Amino acid sequence: MNNPLPKIILASKSPRRQELLRLMDIDFRIVLKEVDESYPDHLSPEEVALYIATKKAEAFDETIGDEVVLTADTIVCIDGLILGKPETPEHAVEMLKMLSGRVHKVITGVCLLHKHKYNKFFDVSEVFFRKLTDEEITSYVEKYQPLDKAGSYGIQERIGLIGIERINGSYTNVVGLPTEKLYQQLKNL
Ligand SMILES: Cc1cn([C@H]2C[C@H](O)[C@@H](COP(=O)(O)OP(=O)(O)OP(=O)(O)O)O2)c(=O)[nH]c1=O
Numbered sequence: 120m121n122n123p124l125p126k127i128i129l130a131s132k133s134p135r136r137q138e139l140l141r142l143m144d145i146d147f148r149i150v151l152k153e154v155d156e157s158y159p160d161h162l163s164p165e166e167v168a169l170y171i172a173t174k175k176a177e178a179f180d181e182t183i184g185d186e187v188v189l190t191a192d193t194i195v196c197i198d199g200l201i202l203g204k205p206e207t208p209e210h211a212v213e214m215l216k217m218l219s220g221r222v223h224k225v226i227t228g229v230c231l232l233h234k235h236k237y238n239k240f241f242d243v244s245e246v247f248f249r250k251l252t253d254e255e256i257t258s259y260v261e262k263y264q265p266l267d268k269a270g271s272y273g274i275q276e277r278i279g280l281i282g283i284e285r286i287n288g289s290y291t292n293v294v295g296l297p298t299e300k301l302y303q304q305l306k307n308l
Pocket residue numbers: 130131132133135136191192193194195204225267268269270272273274275279293294295
């Protein structure tokens with residue numbers, strides 16, 4: 120069977136995004152660029168995710184032939200506050216205490232740069248954490264060091280498996296790439 124999807128350049132160091140693309144059986148190669156992930160204050164959370172995903176794509180030369188540059192950015196949002204990656208383990212504990220017993224939004228912005236055009240979209244999932252004990256939080260942070268994760272947790276790791284009651288929306292969006300939406304967008308390029 121011919122693969123109808125274009126070839127992808129995945130501009131992401133995230134092992135989870137790489138694994139999701141692999142599981143989707145999509146052809147890709149990885150090219151990494153350094154990008155400043157700061158953003159202007161006035162943007163909404165959805166706009167922030169799209170803004171940073173687009174910035175990551177802009178780091179590429181736009182003349183890449185037929186290949187599509189795929190970039191993404193995942194943020195966690197609670198009470199209108201954006202939680203990025205924690206700076207220290209203490210900061211991670213603080214974030215998890217904030218998420219404990221509450222619902223929050225996970226937004227992944229995606230940018231597909233193809234033939235000089237920036238195709239952007241995002242997905243939002245709601246994640247419901249039960250009340251976590253202090254011990255569950257500190258032992259998770261000590262063992263997993265979730266400093267590379269927005270909101271200080273991985274849904275696919277211990278704290279997600281034992282602490283998340285339910286989610287509304289896409290699971291893979293929380294992991295870092297909304298695969299169903301991505302597939303539809305790639306088909307339409
Ligand atoms: C909320 C959540 C986030 N994450 C991850 C997804 C992202 O990798 C990371 C958020 O940081 P991002 O800046 O979106 O991505 P990244 O720095 O890991 O990779 P790159 O910029 O090179 O693409 O948090 C999980 O793995 N599980 C989760 O449940």
